[in-house]
Amino acid sequence: MKKVSVLGIHLWDVSVRESIRTMGHYFVNHKINVIYFLTTEALLEASANDEMRNYIESMDMTIPMTTDILSAAKVTNRYRIKEVENRQFSKEMLEKLEREQATILLLSETKEQMEELHLKLSSRKRLRIVKSVVMEELTGGFDQAINEINQESPQVLISQLEMPRQEQFIYENRKRVNIKIWIAFPSGFTEKSEESVKQGKLRTLVARTLFKRIVSKYDKNQGEDGNDSS
Numbered sequence: 121m122k123k124v125s126v127l128g129i130h131l132w133d134v135s136v137r138e139s140i141r142t143m144g145h146y147f148v149n150h151k152i153n154v155i156y157f158l159t160t161e162a163l164l165e166a167s168a169n170d171e172m173r174n175y176i177e178s179m180d181m182t183i184p185m186t187t188d189i190l191s192a193a194k195v196t197n198r199y200r201i202k203e204v205e206n207r208q209f210s211k212e213m214l215e216k217l218e219r220e221q222a223t224i225l226l227l228s229e230t231k232e233q234m235e236e237l238h239l240k241l242s243s244r245k246r247l248r249i250v251k252s253v254v255m256e257e258l259t260g261g262f263d264q265a266i267n268e269i270n271q272e273s274p275q276v277l278i279s280q281l282e283m284p285r286q287e288q289f290i291y292e293n294r295k296r297v298n299i300k301i302w303i304a305f306p307s308g309f310t311e312k313s314e315e316s317v318k319q320g321k322l323r324t325l326v327a328r329t330l331f332k333r334i335v336s337k338y339d340k341n342q343g344e345d346g347n348d349s350s
Contacts, residue, residue, distance in 0.1 A: 121133070121134050121138060122134075122195070124193035124194065124195060125193065126163055126189060126192045126193050126335070127163055127164075127166070127167035127192070127334065127335060127338050128167065128173075128338070129163060129166050129167065129173055129176060129177060130177055131158075131176075131177075131182050131193065132181075132182070133184075133190070133193060133195050133200065134181070135199075135200060135203065136203045136208045136209045136212055139181060139183070139209055139213075140209075140212050140213070140216055142181065143155065143181075143213065143216055143301070144216070146180075146300060146301045147220060147222070147275070147300055147301070152294050152295065152297065152299060152300065152301075152302060153180040153181070153300070153301055153302070154178075154179045154180050154181070154290055154294060154301075154302045154303075154304060155179075155180070155181045155183065155213070155301065155302070155303045155304070156176070156179035156181065156182050156183065156287075156290075156304045157182075157183045157185055157210075157303075157304060157305050157306055158176070158182045158183060158184050158185060158189060159185045159186070159283075159306045159327075160185075160186060160188055160189060160327050160328060160331040161283065161306075161327050162176060162283055162284075162287070162306070163176075163189065163192075163331070164327070164330065164331060164334060165283065165284060167334065167338070169284075171284075171288075172284050172287060174291070175284065175287035175288060175290070175291045176287065178291055179290075179304075183209050183210075184204050185204075185306065186204065186328070187201050187204050187205055188328055188331055188332065189204075190204055192331070192332075192335040213303070214241070214244050214247065217244075217247060217276060218244060218246040218247055220275075221246075221248060222248060222274075222275040222276045222300075222301075223248050223250045223272075223274040223275045223276065224247060224248055224249045224250065224274055224275070224276045224277075224278060225249075225250060225251045225252070225253065225268075225269055225272055225274040225276070225277050225278070225299075226238070226249060226251070226252045226253065226278050226279075226280075227252075227253045227254075227255070227265060227269070227277060227278070227279040227280070227281070228252075228253075228254055228255065228279070228280045228281070229254075229255050229256065229280065229281050229282055229285075229307065230254065230255075230256050231254050231256065231257070233254075233280055233307070234252055234254050237278070237280055237305075238252070250272055250274055251268070251272045251274070253265055253268045253269070255281065262289055262293065266293060266296050266297055269297050269298070269299065270296075270297060270298045273298045273299070274299055275299065275300045275301065276299065276300065276301045276302075276303060277297065277299045277301070277302045277303065278303045278305065279302065279303070279304050279305070280304075280305040280306070280307060281304075281307065282307045283306065283307060286304055286306075286307070287304075290302060290304060
């Protein structure tokens, strides 16, 4: 485990092996723990928004979605870079859920996202998905979603909501849900259609370019400030 900082946002970089071991503790520690899949878009938002920064820093485990995040955090270990490139944690996390026979509730923004989420998880035949909740089908918003979750009382909640709605929802309501682990995927994580994939690649390219530019500028300014104070 290594403490790192990206754009002034404090994070922990943890190997997949240690992350999975920590996830095992989450099932028995009598707390609600959040595993948050971290994107460059979320970091850019957090760098300009203190509330978003607080949301991200409150997560128990942050999983970098791209190696750009490792690069920005000055993580150069080739093994860690390979883990992120291969999305190794996602694979082992799902295997862990199967081994634990954990009951799972899925929460998405739209019906289309829910279908894509089911499709993404369909190869894991032993996952115990007990309920699916779609926000656009609820008239009572997040309060109704919380009621739906607590009526089922799953061990694990997997959510995929829009940013920063998801982060705010987690931050403000994690103590209100009767679960053990909250896994938060970013919106767009499960896009499958050809058009959405093309749009996603374009968004990713733009976001990567912007992220690298802003990180470079931030690090340069931090270096200059350090030189001025020395």
